[in-house]
Amino acid sequence: MSIAPDVTEFAFDAAHAALAEQALAKFPPERRQSAVLPLLHLAQAQHGGWLPKAALDYVADYLSMPRIRVYEVASFYDMFNTEPTAPCQIRVCTTTPCWLMGSDAIVEACERALGCRVGENSPDGRFYLREFECLGACVNAPMLWIDDDYYEDLTPEKTTALVEALQRGEKPTPGPQDARKVSMPAGGKTTLLEV
Amino acid sequence: MPKLTINGQEVEVPAGATVFQACELAGFEVPHFCFHPRLNIAGNCRMCLVEIEKAPKPVASCAMPAAEGMVVHTNTPTVKKAQKGVLELLLINHPLDCPICDQGGECDLQDLTLLYGPDSSRFAENKRPVADKYLGPLISTHMTRCIHCTRCVRFINEIAGIEELGATGRGEHMEIGTWVEAAITSELSGNIIDLCPVGALNSKPYEYTARTWELRKHEGIDVMDAVGSSIRIDTRGNEVMRILPRLHEDVNEEWIADKTRFAYDGLKRRRLDKPWVKKDGKLQPATWPEAFDAIRAGLDGLKGKQIAGIVGDQVDLEAMVAFKDLMAAFESPHVDCRQDGAKLAQPRASYLFNTTIAGIEQADAILLIGTFPRHEAPLVNARIRKRYRMGGLQVGRIGCPGDLTYPVTDLGAGPPTLAELAAGKHDFGAVLEAAERPMLILGTGALARDDGGRILGLARQVAERYGMVQEAWNGFNVLHRAASRVGGLDLGLVPGKGGKDVASILQAAAKGQVKAVYLLGADEIETEALADAFVIYQGSHGDRGAHVADVILPGAAYTEKPATWVNTEGRPQRSPAAAFPPGDAKEDWKILRALSAALGHTLAYDTLAQVRARIKEVAPHLALMDRIEPAPWAAFGASGAADETPFTAPITDYYRTCPISRASATMAACVEEIVGQAEKATGTHG
Ligand code: SF4
Ligand code: FES
Ligand code: FES
Numbered sequence: 001m002s003i004a005p006d007v008t009e010f011a012f013d014a015a016h017a018a019l020a021e022q023a024l025a026k027f028p029p030e031r032r033q034s035a036v037l038p039l040l041h042l043a044q045a046q047h048g049g050w051l052p053k054a055a056l057d058y059v060a061d062y063l064s065m066p067r068i069r070v071y072e073v074a075s076f077y078d079m080f081n082t083e084p085t086a087p088c089q090i091r092v093c094t095t096t097p098c099w100l101m102g103s104d105a106i107v108e109a110c111e112r113a114l115g116c117r118v119g120e121n122s123p124d125g126r127f128y129l130r131e132f133e134c135l136g137a138c139v140n141a142p143m144l145w146i147d148d149d150y151y152e153d154l155t156p157e158k159t160t161a162l163v164e165a166l167q168r169g170e171k172p173t174p175g176p177q178d179a180r181k182v183s184m185p186a187g188g189k190t191t192l193l194e195v
Numbered sequence: 196m197p198k199l200t201i202n203g204q205e206v207e208v209p210a211g212a213t214v215f216q217a218c219e220l221a222g223f224e225v226p227h228f229c230f231h232p233r234l235n236i237a238g239n240c241r242m243c244l245v246e247i248e249k250a251p252k253p254v255a256s257c258a259m260p261a262a263e264g265m266v267v268h269t270n271t272p273t274v275k276k277a278q279k280g281v282l283e284l285l286l287i288n289h290p291l292d293c294p295i296c297d298q299g300g301e302c303d304l305q306d307l308t309l310l311y312g313p314d315s316s317r318f319a320e321n322k323r324p325v326a327d328k329y330l331g332p333l334i335s336t337h338m339t340r341c342i343h344c345t346r347c348v349r350f351i352n353e354i355a356g357i358e359e360l361g362a363t364g365r366g367e368h369m370e371i372g373t374w375v376e377a378a379i380t381s382e383l384s385g386n387i388i389d390l391c392p393v394g395a396l397n398s399k400p401y402e403y404t405a406r407t408w409e410l411r412k413h414e415g416i417d418v419m420d421a422v423g424s425s426i427r428i429d430t431r432g433n434e435v436m437r438i439l440p441r442l443h444e445d446v447n448e449e450w451i452a453d454k455t456r457f458a459y460d461g462l463k464r465r466r467l468d469k470p471w472v473k474k475d476g477k478l479q480p481a482t483w484p485e486a487f488d489a490i491r492a493g494l495d496g497l498k499g500k501q502i503a504g505i506v507g508d509q510v511d512l513e514a515m516v517a518f519k520d521l522m523a524a525f526e527s528p529h530v531d532c533r534q535d536g537a538k539l540a541q542p543r544a545s546y547l548f549n550t551t552i553a554g555i556e557q558a559d560a561i562l563l564i565g566t567f568p569r570h571e572a573p574l575v576n577a578r579i580r581k582r583y584r585m586g587g588l589q590v591g592r593i594g595c596p597g598d599l600t601y602p603v604t605d606l607g608a609g610p611p612t613l614a615e616l617a618a619g620k621h622d623f624g625a626v627l628e629a630a631e632r633p634m635l636i637l638g639t640g641a642l643a644r645d646d647g648g649r650i651l652g653l654a655r656q657v658a659e660r661y662g663m664v665q666e667a668w669n670g671f672n673v674l675h676r677a678a679s680r681v682g683g684l685d686l687g688l689v690p691g692k693g694g695k696d697v698a699s700i701l702q703a704a705a706k707g708q709v710k711a712v713y714l715l716g717a718d719e720i721e722t723e724a725l726a727d728a729f730v731i732y733q734g735s736h737g738d739r740g741a742h743v744a745d746v747i748l749p750g751a752a753y754t755e756k757p758a759t760w761v762n763t764e765g766r767p768q769r770s771p772a773a774a775f776p777p778g779d780a781k782e783d784w785k786i787l788r789a790l791s792a793a794l795g796h797t798l799a800y801d802t803l804a805q806v807r808a809r810i811k812e813v814a815p816h817l818a819l820m821d822r823i824e825p826a827p828w829a830a831f832g833a834s835g836a837a838d839e840t841p842f843t844a845p846i847t848d849y850y851r852t853c854p855i856s857r858a859s860a861t862m863a864a865c866v867e868e869i870v871g872q873a874e875k876a877t878g879t880h881g
Contacts, residue, residue, distance in 0.1 A: 053375060066358030071374040075363035 007052035012062075016046045020062070033065045036073055040080055049089055049128070050081035078132065085128040086121040088166065090114070091145040094131045097138035102155075106142045107131065109156040113163035127166070139183045140176055149174035153186075197263040202270060214256040214267055215243055223269045226278060226307045228285075228392045229344035230257035233448070235353060240285070240344050242307065244277040245269050253277040275311070282312035288323040289393075290339045298394030300407035304342065325370055330360075331378025332864035333385055333457055335402050341371050341395035347387035354450070355381035356580050356600030371395070378869045382573040382849060385456040389439065389449075400457060400861045401437040405429075410436055413773035416760050417455040418509045418753045419856065420572050421675035422552070423762030424451045428459075428754050428773040435459045435754055435774060445553040446762065452573035453865070454849065454856055459754075461859030465737045467749035468778025478747065483779065487793035489746045493729040494711055494794070499526030503700040503709045506532035506688050507716030507734065508677030509853055511758030512767070513806045514750075514783035515679065515686050516813060517798055518715050521787050524796035528694030529709065532683025534719045535845065536697055537639045538647030538833075539673065539680075540689050544826035545651065546681065548575075548763040549669035550634045551823060556582050558670065560630035562623070563592040564613060564654060565842030566638025569599050570849040571676050572763070575636075576600065589630070591623040594842025595638070610650055610837035617656040627661035634663060634670030639680075640845030642673070645838070652832025664828050671828075675763040676845065676852070678753075679716075682761035685814045704728040714740040715783070716750065718854050733786060735776075736854035748790070749780035752855060756782040757803060759810070759817070765824060767817045 012020055023038035039062065043055040051074055060070040074080045081089075090110055094103045107118060110129055114122040121128050137143045140152030144159070151162055153176040165172045180186055198207045199217050206221040213236070218225045228240040238258030245256045248266040253273060268274060286308065293299045325338040343362065348371060351360040359381070363374045373379065388396050410429040415438075417424040424447035427439045438459050440451040470486035471478040481489070494502065504522045506515060515532065522530045533539060539546040550558065555578040568576040576599060582588050583601035590603040593612045606612050606623050615621040627633045637654045641647070655671070657663070663670030675681060683689075690696050695703055701724035703709040712725055716734040722743045732744035735752040753760075755776040759769045776782070781789075784806050791798040800806045810817050816824035846852060850862040850870070 067375075068358055068361040068373060072361045072363050075374065076365045 007047075007054050010043070010047065010052060010054040010058045012042070012058075013046060016042045032063045033069075036063060036065070036070060037077075039063065040070070040074055044080060048087045050083060050085045052082075052084075056082075086126055087128075088126055088147065089128045089130070090163070090166075091130050091132040091135075092118075093133070093135045093137070093141070093143050093145070095134035095138075097134070098141040098143060101141040103142040105156045106144065106154050106159050109159040110144070110163060113160050113167075124167075127163075137183075140180075152176045153178045153180055197261050197265070199261055199263075199265040199267060201267045208261050212261045214245060214247065214254070214259040214261050214265065217261045217265075218245065218256060218267065218269055225256055225269055226311050227257060228303060228307075228342060229346060231346055231349075231390065233354065234346060234349040234390075237345050237349065240342060241281045242278065242285075244274060244281065246271050246274050278311040279313045282308050283316060283318075285342050286312070286316060287318045288339065289342070290322065290337075292340075293394075296337070296340065296394035297397040297402055298340075298391075302394060303392035304340075304394075323367060328370070328372035329376045329378070330373065330396075331380075331384065332861065332868045333399055333453060334379070334388060335397045335399040336372075337395055337397070338370060338372070340393045342393055343369060343371065344392060345371070346390040346392065347371065347396060350387050350390055351379065351381060351384070353584070354577060354580070355383040355386075357381040360387075378872050380869055380873060382452050382454070382569060383450055383577060385453045386440070386450045398437060398457075400460060405431050405436045413754075414441060414770060415754060415773055416758075416768045416770040417451065418678035418760060419452070419454045419458060419853065421678055421680060421763040422446060422452075422572050422574050423678065423760055423764075423766060423768050424455055424574060425768075426451060426455060430774050433774045435462055445551065446764075446766070447574050450574060450577065454852070454862065457861045457865075458856040458859045460861050461736075461855035461857070462752050462754060464860070465854075465858040466752075466777050466780070467735060467737055467741060467747055468776075468780055469749060470779065471741075471744070471747035473745040478744070483789070484793075486746050486748060487790055490731055490790065491794055493731070493745060494525075497710055500528070500693075501708070501710040502527040502713070503529035503695065503704070503711070504531075504713040504715065505534060505697055505700060505717040505720060506530070506679065506683050507714070507718060507740070508534060508679055509753060509855070510679040510683070510716045511753070511756065511760060511783065512682045512686065512810050512817060513756075513758055513803070514715065514787065515683055515688055516806060516810045517784040517787035517791075517800075518713075519686055519688055519813070520798050520809070521791050521796065522713075524791065524794075524798070528691035529700050529703075530688050530694065531690055531697045531700065532680065532686075532688035533643075534677070534697060534717055535639060535643040536647070537642040537680075538651055539639075539642060539684060541684075542826065542829040542831055543685070543765070543824075544669065544671065544828050545655070545831035546673050546675075546684050547765045547826050548636075548672040548674060549826060550672050551764050552578055554668075555579055555634070556585070557668075558582060558630075558632050558634045559587060560589045560626050560633040561591070562616070562627065562633070562635040562657065563590065563595070563603070564635060564637045565594045565641025565650070566636055566674050567595040567597055567599070567844040567846065568636065568638075568674060569597070570844065570846040571638060571674055575674060575763075589626050591626065594641070595844040597844070608841035609839055610646065610653065610842075611839055613650065613653045613657065614836065617653045617660060619660060624661065627657075627663075630661075632665075632668050632670060633661050634672060636672045636674050638674055638842070638845065639676055641842045643845065644840070648833035649835050649837040650832075652834050653837060655830075655832045669825075669828065673763070678760050678762070681763060681765055682759070682767075682817070685761060685765070685817060686810070687813065701725070714744070716740070716854075733783065734854065735780065736858055738854035738857060748786050749776070749778065750783040750786060751776035751780055755780075759807070759820075761817065765816075765826065766822070767820055769820050 027034040060067040116122045143152040158177045201221040208217045227243040243256045244253035246268040327336045413428045415426045415428040425441035425443035472481040472489040592603045658671040705724040711729040713731045718738040718740040732740045733748040754773045850865040
């Protein structure tokens with residue numbers, strides 16, 4: 001972690017400001033600071049996937065909290081990038097369940113398709129590839145997370161296809177990449193057959 | 196009051212105590228790093244593990260409330276094993292570089308490892324690298340040594356009240372710092388060096404200059420402000436190597452301000468180490484007899500009324516009493532110790548911090564008048580913040596805006612608001628009315644104006660109107676900035692009958708009515724007015740006063756003489772000499788005594804004991820150390836309306852307020868890096 005390079009100005013645009021107010025409305029007025037996570041997410045979304053210091057300071061001032069407290073939060077969570085990254089982020093889960101289900105091969109497929117290693121931006125500057133800890137979708141392992149969506153039940157081939165679709169500028173359908181419906185049993189229903 | 200059994204011994208502890216405190220009360224030492232009695236509990240180092248019967252695992256005693264019937268063990272094999280394990284883990288990433296570490300010899304980690312730790316490590320992997328952090332010109336960092344106890348973070352957030360330090364990152368990547376590589380802007384920042392139990396935070400100016408066991412430790416009293424903090428002066432040979440706090444619960448607790456701690460390099464620079472005499476319009480080095488001859492010639496034929504004396508901000512009682520006697524021998528009524536021109540004189544209650552510093556903790560409403568205590572007395576400000584954190588404190592302020600580290604209600608900018616309060620016409624009056632122990636703190640900046648006497652009078656009216664002066668409570672306080680001021684006022688170093696105060700002395704000197712002016716360490720005056728007068732400057736540094744002098748007499752600085760100081764509360768405190776003055780410089784009272792003989796007015800004391808007996812004669816209460824003589828309430832202050840001019844803070848540059856701090860390179864660096872950084876951030880630079 002270090003200080004982000006010089007982006008000196010940041011402010012919510014109208015759309016994000018409205019969303020920020022919506023987030024703030026969920027908390028009592030004297031607990032504005034509770035909205036720090038949603039606001040950081042909004043700031044990151046607006047700024048193209050990462051948070052410069054100016055954005056962190058902006059959020060801190062917005063919530064009238066000490067700046068260092070926001071730095072602590074932003075540096076604590078992996079979901080926040082405090083250094084510049086490519087706009088589209090591909091995060092492959094490599095924690096034990098996904099790993100048992102072959103996440104190593106998924107990472108490899110991504111690396112090959114993108115032409116970069118984990119922790120790097122792709123040469124075309126459009127994608128940022130990284131590993132992630134358990135994303136809570138183990139039942140559909142292996143899986144990866146792109147922008148706001150999960151892509152699950154992957155195989156190396158499907159992963160390659162997915163990345164290639166992204167490279168063509170398409171938006172593949174999120175969720176399980178096989179016939180399965182959400183997290184229902186993989187081989188079809190075994191209980192609640194009547195429903 | 197829960198009762199516990201600790202190592203077979205029964206102990207009753209106050210409700211709310213922790214198991215750790217219970218162990219200490221029972222007389223058993225529990226090793227610890229993160230726990231500190233003045234900071235919130237963090238419970239993160241795990242060094243304080245003890246066994247509690249019925250608990251499945253060893254328990255961190257510092258974070259465990261003591262409960263009735265607990266049976267605690269601090270010395271079982273399980274506890275010993277746990278302590279060993281914790282230390283082995285804490286040392287996993289530690290660079291083990293004690294031989295080159297400044298903390299070596301006074302390091303908790305070193306000591307506890309010796310007493311409780313393993314003799315070797317089983318960790319063969321690579322250690323975690325951590326880049327050192329920039330925290331400003333005062334604190335150097337070696338973050339590989341940090342054990343993440345967060346004492347520094349808690350101090351800066353809780354006690355200093357400046358939220359700039361934190362723990363960023365997570366898990367193995369957690370690092371302590373400001374994250375933005377900025378200087379810490381608190382005036383109390385140096386205390387985290389003492390708090391850090393390892394060698395992660397060190398004093399930047401002291402770094403690598405000495406080893407702790409080479410130092411001689413001397414008790415001292417600080418003179419950078421009027422708080423009179425207890426300090427420890429560490430010397431090697433004749434050099435002051437560093438300054439640390441000493442515990443004094445009623446004054447500075449265990450903290451000191453950064454100027455107190457770091458201005459000591461100013462003791463080595465710009466020093467006057469020999470007498471100087473002006474010959475042919477130029478100051479030339481001289482001997483003591485030559486200097487005395489020059490003074491005799493300069494004063495020759497002058498009447499008492501043509502001679503004046505001004506006493507500076509860091510003069511000790513011994514020198515002041517000798518000065519008073521010498522001026523009396525000259526038959527001069529023009530003596531003044533109020534360099535800043537504050538309109539203060541008897542009665543004593545009108546110029547003391549009557550509530551006392553510790554008394555602040557009892558107050559429930561505080562009115563600040565023309566003062567910015569964060570700069571004028573950082574530790575008084577820290578006390579107010581401490582009181583604020585206890586809850587239920589209201590602070591109102593007239594003039595001197597700015598962040599004081601606790602919430603304040605700004606009532607107005609100047610005397611009109613004060614007059615409204617005095618007349619019962621201001622809303623804040625209701626707060627003071629409702630308070631059981633209200634107090635006011637009057638800054639000397641508000642008194643050093645033409646209408647200072649009337650402001651003093653208004654403040655007295657406010658104190659009386661809102662019940663600030665009660666049977667066992669005096670809420671009227673003047674916050675001094677000069678270490679010598681209360682002592683000077685106690686000794687009566689104010690103009691005698693027909694005498695002139697500082698401003699009139701300067702005017703009269705410019706007009707040629709006063710022909711000779713004796714400056715005893717007086718540097719904070721408009722010295723231009725003295726161009727035509729015969730000026731004697733006695734002091735330690737070649738500062739403003741010395742620049743206009745015709746004769747310079749080199750004196751000792753506060754670390755170089757046995758001396759008595761009276762703080763803003765009226766508390767006399769004594770410190771022995773920690774070093775010798777440089778070159779030909781001498782203790783100030785001795786200079787005055789020798790000069791008196793050379794001028795044929797020999798003062799009646801030859802030894803320090805005799806000088807102190809003379810102090811006792813003039814002001815008996817100044818003979819009892821560390822005891823505040825309560826001052827009876829009496830009428831004071833002038834009546835009439837004050838001007839409308841807003842109060843302004845008397846200190847614009849916290850780091851440079853006296854000859855010593857102005858000579859200090861460290862303080863200059865603070866101005867550059869800390870003040871400069873703030874100016875850049877707010878865009879007020881240039
Ligand atoms: S720097 Fe020192 S005081 Fe701060 S967390 Fe690390 S070990 Fe503790
Ligand atoms: S392990 Fe991959 S989602 Fe839980
Ligand atoms: S002293 Fe108890 S956990 Fe650190």
